[in-house]
Structure formats: structure tokens, C-alpha cells
Amino acid sequence: MLSKNLKSKFVLALGACIIGTSVAAADYPTRDIRLIVPWPAGGGADAISRKISNIAEQELPKSIYVENIAGAVTATGLIQMTSSRPDGHTVGVLTYDSVITLPRGEMVPGYSLDNMAPIARITSEADAIVVSKHSGINTFEELVEKAKANPGTVRIGVAPKGSGPYLSVSQLEKLLDVDFNVITYAGSSSAEAEALLSGELDAAISSLGDFSGIISSGDAKGVVELTSVQNKTYADVPTISSKGFDLQTGSFIILAAPKDTPEEALTTLEAAFKTAYDTAEFQDWLQQVGVTADWLGSDEVKTWIEELQNKTFTLMDELDL
Structure with missing residues (x-):
């Protein structure tokens, strides 16, 4: 049995640990926050992450810096995120592939959404069909007509199998x-985008925001967006529902931290990003690049991820993908 002296020292040490943890939580963040974007610099996810983090850090005593760690369909960067100390100083960006493609294929050992604590969903982006000016196609109807008249010849570029x-x-x-x-x-x-510019592709599928540069230059044109909600930035691009078809697909930006990150840190992060999300600066910028602001807080986004997986995996089974 412990002597009274040892017991006293043990109680004092335990109390010091508890107080130290509370102080650390209260002082969070104690250093700059690393935001891992699992895609190369220059893409849509990278741009959105940098924009909102630049605004969010104004709510914090420390800075937020972006680190691009691409590879394995976002798994390389996100595994680094989940392997980091769960103290709120490392955050990761999840996209469609992070939530659907990787879990569906079970392709990367060690990757699991169970190792993450979702913070919030920031945006959603509908997929769209964009055509090259070299294709001679100007409307959705012309695209369908050409594909029916010449089966297997209309070249459409997409991300690899399993992607959105x-x-x-x-x-x-x-x-x-x-x-x-x-x-x-x-x-x-x-x-x-480069393949559309060169004429290597007739069309491609991704968000209008991803192709904003070549759309603005006139080298490509959006002919339909795969949604029922009209894009305010690209008001000239019709929705597929307006053509009589029901199809809604696209990607999104979700922020997450490693599992077991203290609740105080998660709450602070969510509040900082929500404040940034609500600013006119961020909302106006999103509209300029054609991306839909679509916030879900930490509790809501967990349920939304589960529902999205169930729906999408069922559809993939039906299409044998």
C-alpha cells in the first residue's frame, strides 16, 4: 500500500496534470495550425481552403498555414493528418474521394474515416459537363445528339474509376x-483542362469552378450542370433538371481533425471557420468562382456523411462500379 506521503504526492501530481490539461485547452491554439490539403496546389479544393483559412486565422491568436500533400486519391495527406498529435493543431481537407472513393475501394491500408473528427462542411459543387471549343458542340442537346449518332466517339474526360x-x-x-x-x-x-484546350477531349466532367479559367477565356463552355439548383455565377449554364432529367452529383469541402482531438479545440476551430464562412469577403469570393456556400456544423455533417455513403454505395452496386 502507498504511504500517506506517496499518496499525497500522487494526488498532487494528478491534480497538476488535470490543471495542466485545462490550461492547455484554455490557451488553444498554442502554435500555428497546419491545414493539410490532399491535392496539389492550384486546384479548386486548394483555393477554397486557402481563402477560408486566411480569414479564419483572424479569429485566432495563431496563424493557419496550408500544406499540400497529394497522393493516393487524398489518402497520403489525410493519413498524415490522422497520424498527427490530436491536439487541434493539425486539420485536413476532405473531398468526395476522401468520403466515397477511398472507403468504397478500401484501397489504402490505414485509411479510415473512423480516425477523423469532422469539423464542418464548407461548400458543395455540382458536377458539370464542359465542352471544348474544338468540339463543335455548343449545347447539351448537341452533345447528346452527337453521342447518339456516333456511339463511342465523343471523348469525355473524368477522374479515375470510383470518383464522382x-x-x-x-x-x-x-x-x-x-x-x-x-x-x-x-x-x-x-x-x-489542358486536354480540352488542346482538343484532346470533346468534353469533361467536373465543377464549373474547376474550369473557370478556360470558360472565361472562351476556350471551353459549360453546357449543363448536374443539379436542380441554378448556379448564380454561371446563370447561362442550364441545370440538367431543366432538361427533364433527375441527376445530382458533385463534390464538397469538409474539414476534419484527428480522432480524439479535445472538444474545446474542435469547438474553437468550428467557430473560427464559421465566422470566416459568414463574412461577405468569403461569400462574395465563392460566388465569383462559381462555388456554392453550403455549411453544415460538426453534428450535422457526421449524419450527412453516413447518408451520402449509403446512397452512393447503393447506386454504385446498381451500376456495378
């Missing part, structure tokens, strides 16, 4: 009763 755009084109082929020449491109949509 790949699922979109599979659904479109079934919905429209057409056969496209589907060409996959690994990495961000920048490769597809």
Missing part, C-alpha cells in the same frame, strides 16, 4: 442511352 465524375458519366450513359468514349485522368482537373 466517373460515377456521373456512368449515370449519364444510362440516363441518356448513349455510349461515350470515357478517358480518365489522375490528379486534379487541371489535366482535363
Whole structure:
């Protein structure tokens, strides 16, 4: 048994630990916060993450810096995030592939959403079909007509099998009763943008925001957005529901921290990003780049992820993907 002296020292040490933890939580953050973006610099996810973090850090005593760690369809960067100390000083960015493609394929050992604590959903972006000026296609109807007249010849670029755009084109082929020449491109949509510029592709599927540069220059044109909600920035691009079809696909930006991150840190992060999200600066910027502001807090986003997975995995089973 412990002597009274040892017991006293033990109680004092335990009390010091508890007080130390409370002080640490109260002082959070104690150093700069690393925001891991699991895609290369220059893409849509990178731009959104940098913009909102630049505003959010104004609510904190420390800075937020972005680190791009690409690879393995976002798994490389996000595994680094979940392997970091769960103290609120490392945050990661999740996109469609992080929530759907990786869990569905179970392709990367050690990757699991169970190792993450979702903070919030920031944006959502509908997929869209964008055509190259070299294609001679100017409308959604012309795209469908050309695909029906020449099965397997209309070249459409998408991300690899298992991705959101790949699922979109599979659904479109079934919905429209057409056969496209589907060409996959690994990495961000920048490769597809270059292929549209060169005429290597007739069309590509990703968000309008991802192709904003070549749309603005006139080298490409959005012909339909795969949603029922009209994009205010691209008001000239019709929704697929306005064409009589029901199809809604796209990506999103979710912020998450490692599992077991203290609740105080998660609450502080969520509050800082929500304040940044609500600013006119961020909202106006999103509209300029054609991205939809679509906030869900930590409690709501957990349920939303589960529902999205159930719905999408069922659809993939039906399409044998």
C-alpha cells in the first residue's frame, strides 16, 4: 500500500496534470495550425481552403498555414493528418474521394474515416459537363445528339474509376442511352483542362469552378450542370433538371481533425471557420468562382456523411462500379 506521503504526492501530481490539461485547452491554439490539403496546389479544393483559412486565422491568436500533400486519391495527406498529435493543431481537407472513393475501394491500408473528427462542411459543387471549343458542340442537346449518332466517339474526360465524375458519366450513359468514349485522368482537373484546350477531349466532367479559367477565356463552355439548383455565377449554364432529367452529383469541402482531438479545440476551430464562412469577403469570393456556400456544423455533417455513403454505395452496386 502507498504511504500517506506517496499518496499525497500522487494526488498532487494528478491534480497538476488535470490543471495542466485545462490550461492547455484554455490557451488553444498554442502554435500555428497546419491545414493539410490532399491535392496539389492550384486546384479548386486548394483555393477554397486557402481563402477560408486566411480569414479564419483572424479569429485566432495563431496563424493557419496550408500544406499540400497529394497522393493516393487524398489518402497520403489525410493519413498524415490522422497520424498527427490530436491536439487541434493539425486539420485536413476532405473531398468526395476522401468520403466515397477511398472507403468504397478500401484501397489504402490505414485509411479510415473512423480516425477523423469532422469539423464542418464548407461548400458543395455540382458536377458539370464542359465542352471544348474544338468540339463543335455548343449545347447539351448537341452533345447528346452527337453521342447518339456516333456511339463511342465523343471523348469525355473524368477522374479515375470510383470518383464522382466517373460515377456521373456512368449515370449519364444510362440516363441518356448513349455510349461515350470515357478517358480518365489522375490528379486534379487541371489535366482535363489542358486536354480540352488542346482538343484532346470533346468534353469533361467536373465543377464549373474547376474550369473557370478556360470558360472565361472562351476556350471551353459549360453546357449543363448536374443539379436542380441554378448556379448564380454561371446563370447561362442550364441545370440538367431543366432538361427533364433527375441527376445530382458533385463534390464538397469538409474539414476534419484527428480522432480524439479535445472538444474545446474542435469547438474553437468550428467557430473560427464559421465566422470566416459568414463574412461577405468569403461569400462574395465563392460566388465569383462559381462555388456554392453550403455549411453544415460538426453534428450535422457526421449524419450527412453516413447518408451520402449509403446512397452512393447503393447506386454504385446498381451500376456495378
